[in-house]
Amino acid sequence: MHIEDLKFQNITQKYLKPYAKRSPTETMQFLKWILENIFRLDAQDADDACVDQKQDKGVDALVINDTLETIFIFQSKFKNSDKATLGDTDLKEFTGTLAQFKNPEGIDVLLAGKAHEGLKATIRRINLKEKIEAGYAIEGVFCTNVSLNGEGIDYLKNVVDITVYDSNRIVADFVDLDADAGVDDTFELNTSDTEVIDYQTADGVTAKIFLANALQLTHMKGISDSRLFSRNVRYSLGNTKVNKSLISSIRDKKEHKNFPLYHNGITILCDHMNAPSGDKLEISRYMVVNGAQSLTSLLNAKASISADLKILVKIIALGGDEELTDKITQNSNNQNAIKARDMRSNHGIQQRLKKEISLVKYGSYELQVKQGEATVKGVTTISNEKAGLALLALDLGDPWSCHQKYKVMDDSYSKIFGRSDVTGAKIIAFHSALEAITDSLDSFDDKLFGYYTLTTYFLGYVVSEIIKDDKVGKQVFNNIKQVVEKGKLQEFLDVFTSLASTTVADLNAEIEELRENEDGFDYKRDLKSPKWCRTMCGKLKASYNKDVKRKKAEPVSALLANIL
Template sequence: MYQKIQSEIQQEYYQTNFPNDGQRFVAWYLRNVHMRDRNQTRHDITDGPGDKQIDAIVIDDERNIIYVIQGKFIGQDKVDSEPLREVLSSWVQFRDLDLLQQNGNDRLKAKLVEVATALEDDYELVFELITTSSLTQSAEDDLAMFQQQIANFEENDDISSSIDLVDNEELQRRYDMALETENPFIKHKFQLISGKYMDMEVGGTQVVLAAVPLTECLKIPGIKDGSLFQKNVRQSLGLNNAVNKGIKNTLFGDKHQDFFFFHNGVTAICSKMEIHDGTLHTSGLNVVNGCQSLTTIYSCSERVKKLQETYVMFRFYEIPQRDRADKISISTNSQSPVKPRDLRSNDKRVLNLKKLYEQRYPTGLFKTKRGEETPADRDPKYVLDLADLGKYLISWHSQRPNIAYSETKIFDKYFEQLFKREYQPEDAQALNMWMHSIKCCWSAENPLGLNETLLAMKAYAPFHHLYAVSKCFAIMTKESERVPSPSVCYRQAEQKQVVDKIVEIAGLTLNMALEAAANEPQPQNRVFSPQNWIKTKNCLAGINFAVNNYFLMLPSMPGGGAVLQTLKEALIIPRENFEYRWAAD
């Protein structure tokens, strides 16, 4: 891996944007493992004078995880405990964010504002030491001790945190897994122990029951990145979940050999499995019950490596049928209660909307399940995902794009407000079409010349772009307190052939609002954080002002009078096509 990375960081992007190989290594990791784009990577790097042993911070809003990264790019075979102590130091400093922000460099200060907001939403903290070497034996002992200290500390702590070692072997594995992120297909071999497994057929289905050593669990690919749990109804609930704390207590206690009896077991489904010479070969492996257990075991890896005669029950089922696998996933999740947001895809209001949408658009598809594939005969322009629709609704109808980044809030806290009505498929498709046009502006070519910091936030800033589109219609119709119909807006803009122009104006005004906010004076020891600004209500007032100001200034621009007249014909719609916003706060 060292030679591979050394070669790849010679590319122009790494050489131009980062001053040394240490930063380039961390940037390579962000790009190739965390799948950050070019702009996000530059803004995630905090390395430099005053970095407080923190080389980068990645906030993953999809998984609700904050990654705090320390990198050591060295060609040696072994590395001692010093990098681990730096990681532990950063963990200690995170106990006092105010002090850390006062003493950190400007890039770190900006990221910590975003970190504070994420911690308020109960994000998990994961400290990653990434290195192209492996640890010495003494360093491995220190890692085990640090993991236990953090586990003990969390007993009275609201913040869930862990330390992960990404050494040369793990780096290679994560890199390989990242290549398959879009369509993960996991193959894995389990070494079965004679006398501790049973192979049988039940109801025409091959079943293997096995007592698997916990040490073998650490070798299963796809635990940390979640790809192993693709068919599960939920991902990890965090290490401070009550059940997961109990699992940790057992692992670090003197009753670890009773783990097999304390635990309900892990259910795994495979598209195909075979036993040869005591080895179980699985293809298309997915864990549908046991996500919490395996992620907790993985977080205590150094402790687990030392446990002898400690097992967990695995139930392997050969289930190639997708619908049957989904039913098993839901039915087996009883150890931790399934929250409503985990099963929204089966809500009768969602299923009704799916029926109406697909009847209205026969070549389209309303995707209600995560990972659902699109048949080749469907028109991509008429494919709409439930998760995306929730974000569109809260941005347009609730006028709260600052919440759209959080699927947890949309499908738990605000689900009743967003989906209580029988939503018209024409409005759903109109929002879909507006977003298709908006996403074209967020490409690498950056046709609107958007600020780099906006491009680094394309996981959530495009929803502010959609919000700005709605404000263009509301402000020009002088209905700033109400929300226009998406389908009427799109139909009228399409008839006047100004869809792209309206999207352009909305994007430019969003850019203006960000730059205006960045130029406002900040309190002492504080720096402006675009990522935090975009998640607050303050940004909405800034966007409103920018949209209003743009139309006021348009007549003074060259040819602006004629443009304004054309836009008025499209943007002014009948007042009966407005309604009050849907409450979401």
């Protein structure tokens, strides 16, 4: 992204069009774009956060981050003049807005006053007063598509509770997803031996449906390196039962004439499509959004393809319409047996995290968001499902839910990934922390308990709570991105591993005592109980604190003193 992209005409055409139906004004479209692309909220959460109405007391959105114990109050100013800048006048007014939220009494005044019911409803729904009473910090976020001028910069020098996302900050923080990926080339298909069905929508989108010769499809670029399937919800899954069946049909030439009867077809999206002659069809900048398994199988069995083997092909020329591309991808794949993880693979949050992880300077990592993605030698691959489980246990403190893996990319998706502090660096750190404590599992007296899947998540949760219970430790946890970027991840992991070893020793003693009680100890039951996990975590934290007082263990603040 460049500064030019945020100018009125450019941003409204390139980025805000998909938000037009969700927001009546360009200012709110811009704010929702910020919430999703800079603050990483899910679309539903972004909609819920926005409260912009008349008499809204200068508040455009409210976001609670329970992990950071922070209430973010947003105000947005969208300028249609390319010469406009942001000075101190708007920021001074915003300071007054924030003053209303400094204490619970201010919230009572707001609720009793003439503020819009939309704002009041949001305040009640997110339990804002209770959060403030609990000590949550208030942070103002001012968003604009223009740059700060000198007066604005000078004003912010004396203000600590306002963060401004002007055009320069947005460009610096925006993760370009390369949404127009695919094959940037031209490909020609021969349609001389088939009937072509032409279809055109009211919006001018054109499509052609026909039986294509399978051999010519294998000449499309990007099959072997998966570039062709960049918008598909998953890549080739390898030697699966379905792919074995496909290859078997391809190699049996008696079945070639029947192949279209067995196969659902392939969907190809392109920017442009034209027919230079009656029997030629030319497409440019193209991608396959449904058919990765089929094309990969065809390429692998290319030598067996005969002229009789044809595949139903649907080619749609969209002219770069990203919103329609997403809809076609989702609906065409909904007809197949796919998982929630597959459907999330192209989601903006996943693609941003994937890009961020690939750009981390210390170490070599890759986030696997699609089934079948090839691994690279020397690169640590982290599946987004495992990343979600690490966040669930260590960041959100919910290890008892980690056996319900299906929820990570489904019911719990927004809660886990849709938060402003979930960055590529955080995923690397917490995934690595769980990996680092695996050696500690051998120290459990009960090996079956030690190597039970949920035990790792529980142990990681307890260690995280011990760290967060310390003032310095909490600061490190809340700034884990900085730890990674400064190249000090290994130092953090060494402390995490050391605390895990200490915790295992204490847990062994606690479990031994539990076995003597009437209820006994059933780890398959207890590790799925929030009450049991929280109670045991409290005991283990108390045990560690006793050791610190007795000087049998170092305080977390000492262990992590020089890490930030």
